[in-house]
């Protein structure tokens with residue numbers, strides 16, 4: 012043994028696990044990947060190195076989840092699927108905006124899936140990798156350690172997903188990756204620097220403050236930074252005191268993995284220094300009754316490694332408004348680039364947004380390693396240039412990418428595939444897109460083509476309708492209103508049945524009686540409005556923290572005139588009701604008795620799934 016060899020621990024107990032998919036990292040990408048895979052039939056081990064789920068959105072860091080609707084600037088573009096389910100649940104069950112309740116909701120959703128084994132406080136530390144004769148690599152197992160229980164895990168699986176942000180699994184597996192900023196000429200990106208460098212977006216530490224009935228002092232410790240009024244310009248506004256501030260950013264010139272401890276300390280100095288300015292400079296008399304309530308214990312990290320996939324998403328891809336045939340997710344957030352010096356360069360704006368009116372597709376290839384055949388990635392580490400990452404890194408975009416990855420892994424496992432390449436073709440993209448559409452995840456240009464959906468052949472009628480919002484809209488294959496600005500694949504059109512009054516009934520009559528397995532209903536949940544959990548009072552003022560007013564609250568589903576299900580307090584967008592009887596079905600009726608606000612019924616979609624013949 013040489014001086015650097017570490018003797019193996021005699022205390023850690025070896026535990027062997029097996030699954031269809033191992034997800035490393037329980038941020039928004041990892042949580043959605045794990046749930047999507049489990050709901051589509053795969054067994055999953057989710058390995059998360061901290062005690063709570065949610066990553067940068069957890070109570071530890073408290074960033075609000077934004078996405079393609081760009082803080083409401085692209086109304087209607089809000090992500091659906093799993094992230095919508097989570098946001099709707101949170102708005103109803105957590106109207107008072109507790110971040111602890113938010114990450115407990117993620118915990119509850121993961122624990123509710125019997126297919127998921129959740130390993131909290133467990134760090135993935137290495138991978139067993141087989142090198143193939145063609146130079147590609149195949150992960151056999153990952154190794155993970157949980158010190159709190161003195162356990163070490165070896166987990167074998169056919170597929171793995173690195174959703175760890177920093178990319179530890181991919182690194183251990185030898186997946187090709189990159190860091191820093193590409194040169195402008197490398198991918199023809201207007202917003203890239205002339206020369207490549209190692210600079211990244213910096214990290215930030217958030218804080219929250221509370222208002223008290225009386226004046227509160229802040230006694231500044233002597234180890235903090237000092238700020239003056241001239242530091243607060245270029246989007247570095249102190250506009251309120253309860254939640255601050257994403258822009259005190261630092262460390263982009265350092266290695267955000269290796270230098271993370273140094274970065275955290277400097278960010279704590281900066282966070283307390285900014286609060287000292289707010290409380291003690293005299294420039295903010297409105298802050299007199301405010302006191303710090305919480306300061307993040309760890310840095311919120313924006314950028315570290317990015318993997319190289321079968322496709323590298325570039326700024327050119329983002330500015331292309333056409334829907335791609337291989338798209339499995341989408342984005343819309345502007346390319347949001349920050350100066351690497353962060354608060355050290357107050358003369359530079361804290362961020363520059365390069366906007367565009369459309370939505371862009373994110374291809375399947377961005378989520379698949381180019382040299383490790385059974386490795387997916389999702390989240391901020393996907394295959395994208397630094398410029399493209401400026402848009403893809405927002406958490407709702409990470410979440411829908413996670414859903415696509417989890418769904419792909421489940422479908423591939425069911426086919427006994429061993430490589431992500433099995434779906435890297437038109438048939439594979441289409442299979443994945445259709446499954447995502449069934450699970451309410453929107454992909455630009457994709458409409459429901461499920462041949463097992465009998466709603467498309469049903470005769471549709473309603474107690475009332477209008478020419479713009481007819482009953483037939485529930486079977487047109489689209490589950491949201493589209494806007495022409497989103498790209499040539501889109502057009503200003505509603506895809507919604509809307510009644511004139513309540514109660515209202517929608518009737519679907521099948522051409523011939525057929526046994527059904529499931530009835531899917533997609534309600535309106537106000538996608539035109541932003542929906543998120545935020546510590547900011549100003550951001551929250553636009554948000555309904557409760558059931559969304561457009562949504563049906565009390566409804567009944569009748570099959571052949573008999574009650575199948577009655578829901579008295581619905582607030583979700585997508586509902587799936589199993590039909591247990593194998594009796595042939597002629598007529599399905601959806602009766603909506605009340606909503607959470609609007610005076611009419613609103614339904615985007617109904618699917619009547621035929622029972623498969625045995």
Ligand SMILES: Cc1cc2nc3c(=O)[nH]c(=O)nc-3n(C[C@H](O)[C@H](O)[C@H](O)COP(=O)(O)OP(=O)(O)OC[C@H]3O[C@@H](n4cnc5c(N)ncnc54)[C@H](O)[C@@H]3O)c2cc1C
Nearest residue numbers: 036038039040060066067077135175176215311390391406
């Ligand atoms: C200050 C700041 C402000 C931001 N503002 C916004 C915003 O307003 N809205 C928005 O949507 N996005 C924002 N972002 C971007 C966004 O937060 C990130 O891009 C996003 O968190 C990426 O999600 P993720 O799931 O890929 O990674 P993360 O959220 O980083 O989650 C990864 C998880 O993996 C775990 N992990 C890491 N290594 C291992 C390992 N070896 N084993 C097991 N687990 C591991 C980590 O603990 C973490 O929980 C901001 C980021 C920062 C830092």
